[in-house]
Amino acid sequence: MNQKYKPVPREWQQVMDEETISRAISRMSFEIVEKDRDLSNLAIVGIRTGGEFLGKRLQHEIERIEKAQVAYGVIDITLYRDDLSSAQSQPTLRGTDLPFRIAGSRIILVDDVLFTGRTIRSALDAIIDFGRPRSVELAVLLDRGHRELPVQADYVGKVVPSHRSQLVRVRLSEMGYKDGAYLIEREHK
Amino acid sequence: MVDHLLGIEGLSKTEIHRYLDAAHSFVEVSERDIKKVPTLRGKTIIHVFFEPSTRTLSSFDIAGKRLSADTINISASSSSVKKGETLLDTVRTLESMNPDVLVIRHSESGAAHFAARNLTRSSVVNAGDGAHEHPTQALLDLLTLRQHFASSKRPIEGLRIGFVGDVRHSRVARSNIWAHIALGNEVRLIGPPTLVPMDFARAFNSPLVNVVHDLREGLRDLDVVVCLRMQLERQSEHFVPNLDEYSKEFCVSERLLREFAPSSVVLHPGPMNRGTEISGEVADGPRSLIHRQVNNGVAVRMAVLYLLARTLDPREEGSER
Numbered sequence: 001m002n003q004k005y006k007p008v009p010r011e012w013q014q015v016m017d018e019e020t021i022s023r024a025i026s027r028m029s030f031e032i033v034e035k036d037r038d039l040s041n042l043a044i045v046g047i048r049t050g051g052e053f054l055g056k057r058l059q060h061e062i063e064r065i066e067k068a069q070v071a072y073g074v075i076d077i078t079l080y081r082d083d084l085s086s087a088q089s090q091p092t093l094r095g096t097d098l099p100f101r102i103a104g105s106r107i108i109l110v111d112d113v114l115f116t117g118r119t120i121r122s123a124l125d126a127i128i129d130f131g132r133p134r135s136v137e138l139a140v141l142l143d144r145g146h147r148e149l150p151v152q153a154d155y156v157g158k159v160v161p162s163h164r165s166q167l168v169r170v171r172l173s174e175m176g177y178k179d180g181a182y183l184i185e186r187e188h189k
Numbered sequence: 190m191v192d193h194l195l196g197i198e199g200l201s202k203t204e205i206h207r208y209l210d211a212a213h214s215f216v217e218v219s220e221r222d223i224k225k226v227p228t229l230r231g232k233t234i235i236h237v238f239f240e241p242s243t244r245t246l247s248s249f250d251i252a253g254k255r256l257s258a259d260t261i262n263i264s265a266s267s268s269s270v271k272k273g274e275t276l277l278d279t280v281r282t283l284e285s286m287n288p289d290v291l292v293i294r295h296s297e298s299g300a301a302h303f304a305a306r307n308l309t310r311s312s313v314v315n316a317g318d319g320a321h322e323h324p325t326q327a328l329l330d331l332l333t334l335r336q337h338f339a340s341s342k343r344p345i346e347g348l349r350i351g352f353v354g355d356v357r358h359s360r361v362a363r364s365n366i367w368a369h370i371a372l373g374n375e376v377r378l379i380g381p382p383t384l385v386p387m388d389f390a391r392a393f394n395s396p397l398v399n400v401v402h403d404l405r406e407g408l409r410d411l412d413v414v415v416c417l418r419m420q421l422e423r424q425s426e427h428f429v430p431n432l433d434e435y436s437k438e439f440c441v442s443e444r445l446l447r448e449f450a451p452s453s454v455v456l457h458p459g460p461m462n463r464g465t466e467i468s469g470e471v472a473d474g475p476r477s478l479i480h481r482q483v484n485n486g487v488a489v490r491m492a493v494l495y496l497l498a499r500t501l502d503p504r505e506e507g508s509e510r
Binding site for chain 1: 210211213214215217218221222223225226227228256495
């Protein structure tokens with residue numbers, strides 16, 4: 001493939017590459033199916049923006065291995081954040097789209113990095129405002145520790161020990177990069 | 190540093206679109222089963238309305254409540270204003286109860302600016318000041334147009350828009366004109382010389398704004414026709430011989446639109462005087478976007494409150510992954 005990728009800074013330390021990300025998604029897909037073979041109520045929900053593309057990849061992978069349709073939606077948790085007034089980076093609302101019945105569904109919530117757990121807390125609140133799912137499970141590509149709330153993931157691509165001051169970024173081909181996950185010193189942000 | 194929304198004058202195209210983008214997302218929130226998000230939980234919004242209002246007040250109130258803020262409505266007729274308290278004393282009294290946002294409507298131009306200058310801790314939103322500005326109405330008009338023209342893949346830049354009727358007394362027209370100048374749109378002000386003075390356009394200091402005193406000539410090839418209300422509470426009728434005669438010359442009818450602006454859509458900020466500035470056929474017809482306007486009022490006001498609230502009590506930088 002002769003695709004041109006956007007470069008990432010050289011100082012970023014790579015912790016996952018194209019292959020490990022692809023394997024992780026494949027393994028998590030098998031684990032999700034293994035836990036409950038009945039896919040009729042299964043719905044993948046990506047958290048904007050980090051979980052959007054990963055959620056889509058999980059959906060396609062499960063559809064591929066099980067030859068079945070899997071519902072997919074995205075949620076924007078901006079309005080549910082507990083740090084609205086300091087919503088430093090992007091206050092941009094991208095909207096929520098859950099085109100299936102929440103009540104009674106088995107939801108797999110997807111994000112790229114699990115850190116403090118606050119995003120997940122917000123996402124749970126947001127989902128529950130749409131209805132009462134049968135269950136909610138959590139899938140993340142990376143778990144970097146430093147939880148501030150009692151949240152844990154059911155499916156983890158990779159556990160990456162990190163210092164609290166470091167940053168973890170996931171870059172995917174859907175955003176124009178070569179797939180990769182990186183550990184970054186704050187000064188190289 | 191608290192932020193205010195006092196007028197459209199001075200806003201850039203980017204800033205206008207930022208409000209519209211946010212409002213676009215809030216339309217979806219109002220379509221949910223549970224039409225409420227926790228975004229402004231713990232914030233207090235006081236609506237201080239020195240002038241009567243149905244749609245603006247109720248849509249601000251609904252917007253605040255859908256964002257989980259606590260909202261309090263104060264109307265002039267049932268408050269100390271009636272006992273002779275000045276505007277300054279009223280807003281200072283209210284500010285000492287620590288509201289996060291004051292939404293103010295007043296019959297004097299500049300009232301919201303005056304309040305904003307004299308308050309230190311609360312954000313001020315102008316919900317209409319005299320004949321000066323009504324920024325949230327202009328934003329909801331723009332959102333309505335953006336939705337309408339999006340279906341034919343047209344941006345709201347490059348439109349030809351006409352304001353018909355009592356431009357002189359209309360804060361809705363003023364706010365809209367500033368917005369359309371920022372967007373680079375051609376603006377026509379249409380009405381009798383008493384209601385659309387020749388030199389009125391000069392105040393906007395823009396070659397995009399022109400005055401036309403003949404309805405037919407003014408309507409020609411417009412994309413958007415905004416009918417303005419004859420403001421009987423501001424004695425608009427004394428600026429015309431009588432209302433019957435006015436409507437013969439300036440009532441926007443389906444017959445005229447079909448002839449001069451066949452593809453146009455029609456807005457009206459309400460409340461309508463049917464048969465005076467707009468015919469019932471146009472108001473209820475397929476080119477009317479009037480109901481969409483009311484519907485968008487809540488989303489736009491949610492967007493304004495949301496964007497202002499971000500500037501309140503900035504805390505430590507939040508979590509970052």
